[in-house]
Amino acid sequence: MIEQGATRSTVAFNPKRRQVAAIEQVGVIELGRRGAVMITIETFVHVLDLGGTFVFAISGAVAAVNRRLDIFGILVLSFVAGNFGGIGRDLLIGSVPPAALTDGRYLLVSVVAGLITFFSYAGVDRLRSPVLLFDAVGLSFFAVAGAQKAIEFGLSPVMSALLGMLTGIGGGMMRDVLLAEIPQVLRSDLYAVAALAGASIVVIGDMLGLSYGVSALAGGALCFGLRFMAIRHGWHLPVARLSAQGRAGIGPSNDEKPH
Numbered sequence: 301m302i303e304q305g306a307t308r309s310t311v312a313f314n315p316k317r318r319q320v321a322a323i324e325q326v327g328v329i330e331l332g333r334r335g336a337v338m339i340t341i342e343t344f345v346h347v348l349d350l351g352g353t354f355v356f357a358i359s360g361a362v363a364a365v366n367r368r369l370d371i372f373g374i375l376v377l378s379f380v381a382g383n384f385g386g387i388g389r390d391l392l393i394g395s396v397p398p399a400a401l402t403d404g405r406y407l408l409v410s411v412v413a414g415l416i417t418f419f420s421y422a423g424v425d426r427l428r429s430p431v432l433l434f435d436a437v438g439l440s441f442f443a444v445a446g447a448q449k450a451i452e453f454g455l456s457p458v459m460s461a462l463l464g465m466l467t468g469i470g471g472g473m474m475r476d477v478l479l480a481e482i483p484q485v486l487r488s489d490l491y492a493v494a495a496l497a498g499a500s501i502v503v504i505g506d507m508l509g510l511s512y513g514v515s516a517l518a519g520g521a522l523c524f525g526l527r528f529m530a531i532r533h534g535w536h537l538p539v540a541r542l543s544a545q546g547r548a549g550i551g552p553s554n555d556e557k558p559h
Contacts, residue, residue, distance in 0.1 A: 341448070341512050348445040348516075349386060349399070350409055352468075355438030357382030357410040360475045361417035362424060367479055371418055377475055378414035379407065385470030389446050389463050393453040436527035439495055440520035442468040447499035447519070448512055457503045464499025465492055468523075489530035493537065498523025 360381025364374040383400040390398035400406040417424050446467025450460035469492050473483040485491045498519040505515025529535055 344512070344516070345445045345448055348441040350405060352438040352441035352445065353382040353386070353400075353406055354409045354413050355382075355434045355441070356385075356471050357413035358417060358424065359435055359438075359472070361414045362421070363475055363479060364414075365417060365421050371414075374418050375411055375414040377478065378417070379410040380478060381471040381475040382406070382410045382413065383471060384474040385442055385467045385472075386446070388470045389449065389467045392463065392466075393450055393455060395449070395453065432531055433528065436494075436524050436531070439468045439491070439527060440498055440523040443495040443498040443523050444502050444516040444519045447502040448506075448516065451503065451506050457507060460506075461496060461499045461503045464502065465496040468492075468495035468499075489534060489536040490526055491530075494523045494526035494530065497526055 357378040360377040360379075361374050363381070364377035369377065383406055386406075387398040387400050390396065390400075443464045445464075447460050447464030449467075450463035455463065469485045472491075473485055476483040476485075501519030501522055502512070502515045505512070505518065526535075
């Protein structure tokens with residue numbers, strides 16, 4: 301399938317994107333003459349976005365089922381978990397309205413994931429370990445896709461890496477907030493760090509002039525590898541060994557004791 305590089309509004313917004321789009325357009329024309337097929341960077345990023353959306357939507361739906369939400373609540377949580385990271389990224393870089401609100405495929409993917417979980421929760425729950433691996437894959441997809449989109453909009457390398465991380469963790473954080481829980485990303489095994497590492501590889505690759513395919517593959521592999529090893533071996537960041545109450549040598553107050 302042969303596609304144009306970028307929309308007119310995005311190209312006009314950023315001179316760098318205009319140059320990239322011109323190069324991609326020439327490549328499409330040249331390959332078209334030879335009868336070849338080309339997938340542009342935008343198409344690749346879009347595929348990664350949709351893949352990550354589906355995986356994270358599954359995680360949101362599973363959390364909703366575990367908290368005994370009804371089918372509407374399940375679909376809401378699946379959409380939130382699958383899309384709020386990308387929505388936050390798009391709002392911050394000025395890509396408005398966000399892709400998740402203008403492209404119906406994001407909503408469709410989220411709804412399908414929610415319905416699959418609702419009607420086949422037993423099967424999804426039996427695949428808990430594979431779902432964790434899929435979650436790691438989704439984190440990798442979002443981290444590298446988010447970093448690349450931030451680069452295309454002219455953000456600095458540091459901000460692009462942080463936006464890639466935000467894309468990966470934003471949906472899960474909002475899901476946990478809606479469920480009145482401490483976000484797992486703040487206490488999970490190397491979650492945000494893995495996303496930041498993968499996004500940083502994409503940024504470094506862009507600075508070195510490497511193609512996005514190479515840097516995305518390397519960044520995604522690093523993110524997945526870190527997350528997989530964290531799941532497998534329980535890797536995590538250091539935490540405080542004692543609470544403030546523990547250091548003071550006092551127990552919980554009467555209000556904090558379980559009843």
